[in-house]
Amino acid sequence: MKLAASETNRSLSTSPAHAHDMLKFSWNATDHVKALTPCRFLHAPKPRLLPSGRRATAAAVISCYPARKAPTLAVISDGSAWVEPRSGSSADRLRLGSLTEDGLSYKERFMVRCYEVGINKTATVETMANLLQEVACNHVQSLGFSTDGFATSSTMRKMNLVWVTARMHIEIYKYPAWNDVVEIETWFHKDGIGSRQDWILKDYANGQVIGRATSKRVMMNQETRRLQKVNDAILDEYLIFCQRESRVAFPEENNGSLKKIDKLEDPAQYSRLGLVPRRADLDMNQHVNNVTYIGWVLESVPQEIIDSYELQTITLDYRHECRHDNVVDSLSSHEPDENLEAISQLNGTNGSATSPATEDYRQFLHLLRLSGDGLEINRGRTQWRKKPMS
Incomplete structure (x- = not known):
């Protein structure tokens, strides 16, 4: 706009x-x-x-x-x-977001609320992930492409298909504090057999990039629960709203969003067993919300890391859906840090101060699995930086 x-x-x-x-x-x-x-x-x-x-x-x-x-x-x-304009609702009038001039991306501003900050007096990573999800849903709502917030086209609804998240990668270079205003831009495009959504997060006060994120989505049949390739009819509906030229949040070669996550094998160094979904963790599809997995992953991170470090990067591969009656185990272990030197430069290449030493970073592998049969639900990687001196 x-x-x-x-x-x-x-x-x-x-x-x-x-x-x-x-x-x-x-x-x-x-x-x-x-x-x-x-x-x-x-x-x-x-x-x-x-x-x-x-x-x-x-x-x-x-x-x-x-x-x-x-x-x-x-x-x-x-x-x-x-898409022809539709009549505006109260939410439309109050929402601080709109399509950009080309109509192919969407920007929205959010003020960080007091209940969205954690022990570091800044927004939690779950808060940031929720904002990403919110702006993505508002994007498709603003297009009139979907009225359910899940970016389903008319053909998809007829075929009982939905988008599901296969991978989520988030990098936060500076966490906003209470009352800070964050501007988030998002856009999507075709990616292989699925789609990809990217985000850029900025401090609205000075325009500094404080984070980036990307997600890979694939199509699933709601009846068979099997993945399905995007057909031409759906592709025709979808491409209208996609970027005309290649634009990605992580243009760097071999960036962390592309890195394979190895499965964490037993015995893990740290664990938190018997996690149970709350009713509040369920989304509109009656499945555990994607952001809940982030909290479960962090439950098995050792306390000394939580006390002395802050989360810089999290990558999650979603491998199996979790329902309200499942019981989940969270496992974590230190990951060999042969790429630590590259990790320590992340801040310097994205507008923040460069890390003073590579030992100020830690990296973990994570696994979420069902307590009963050990079925793998999620595997992940986190990278942590030393907290700034107060």
């Missing part, structure tokens, strides 16, 4: 030049004009080309004057590749 501040509050009834100075909202898909005061229709300017090259054939000029603000221009495209 492109915003250009108005220089004056003059009337727009005569000169078209005034329209250039107005606050502009580009309705690439389902952006909504969040006008909370009465508005009146002025006129419809001539069709023009959007920055993407598409022709905007439907437009409206709406005059709104909250506290003597300049009028608002809303351009609505009715091209075949665009």
Whole structure:
């Protein structure tokens, strides 16, 4: 959404030049004009080309004057590749997010609440993961692509198919504190037999990149619980909203999001047995929420690591779904750190201070499995950096 501040509050009834100075909202898909005061229709300017090259054939000029603000221009495209606006809900009006100008990514701002911070007086990794999930759901809602928040197309719903997360990789270079505002941008694209969603997290106050994340998703049949390849009909529906050119959150060669996670074998160095899903851990599909697995993984991390280090990177491979009546064991062990030198440079390449020494980092392998039959649910890797001196 492109915003250009108005220089004056003059009337727009005569000169078209005034329209250039107005606050502009580009309705690439389902952006909504969040006008909370009465508005009146002025006129419809001539069709023009959007920055993407598409022709905007439907437009409206709406005059709104909250506290003597300049009028608002809303351009609505009715091209075949665009989604027509739907009526805005209260959530739409209050949400601090919108599609970007090309309509292919989505940005939203969040303020960190007091109940979202942990013992370090900063947001927890679970908080960050929940925000990633929230902005991803709001993205597809804003497109009108899916009304259930799970990015299912009409063809997918007819075929009883859903997207499931196969891998999640999160890197946090600086955790926001209570009352900090975080801006998250997200976008998705086709990736092999599935899809990929990427995120960039920034400190809204200064624009500093404080984190990045990516997830790999595959398609599953809800009846058979088996994975299924994306067919052409679904691909046609999906590609409309994907990036036209390659854009990834982790462009570095051999980055951590691609690294294989070996299975942790017994005996593990650390364990936490008998973890049981709470009712609050279940999502809208009656399965354990993806973020709950992060908490379970951290339950078996030794206390001395929790006390002296903070989590920098977490990678999880989701291998089997977990239901409300399952009992889970969490296992962790130190992982050989032959790549520790590269790990210590992560902050330096992403806008934060470089680690003073490689010994300030620790790395673990993790395994979540069912207590009864030992079925592997999840395997993971975490990387930890020494807490900054207070």
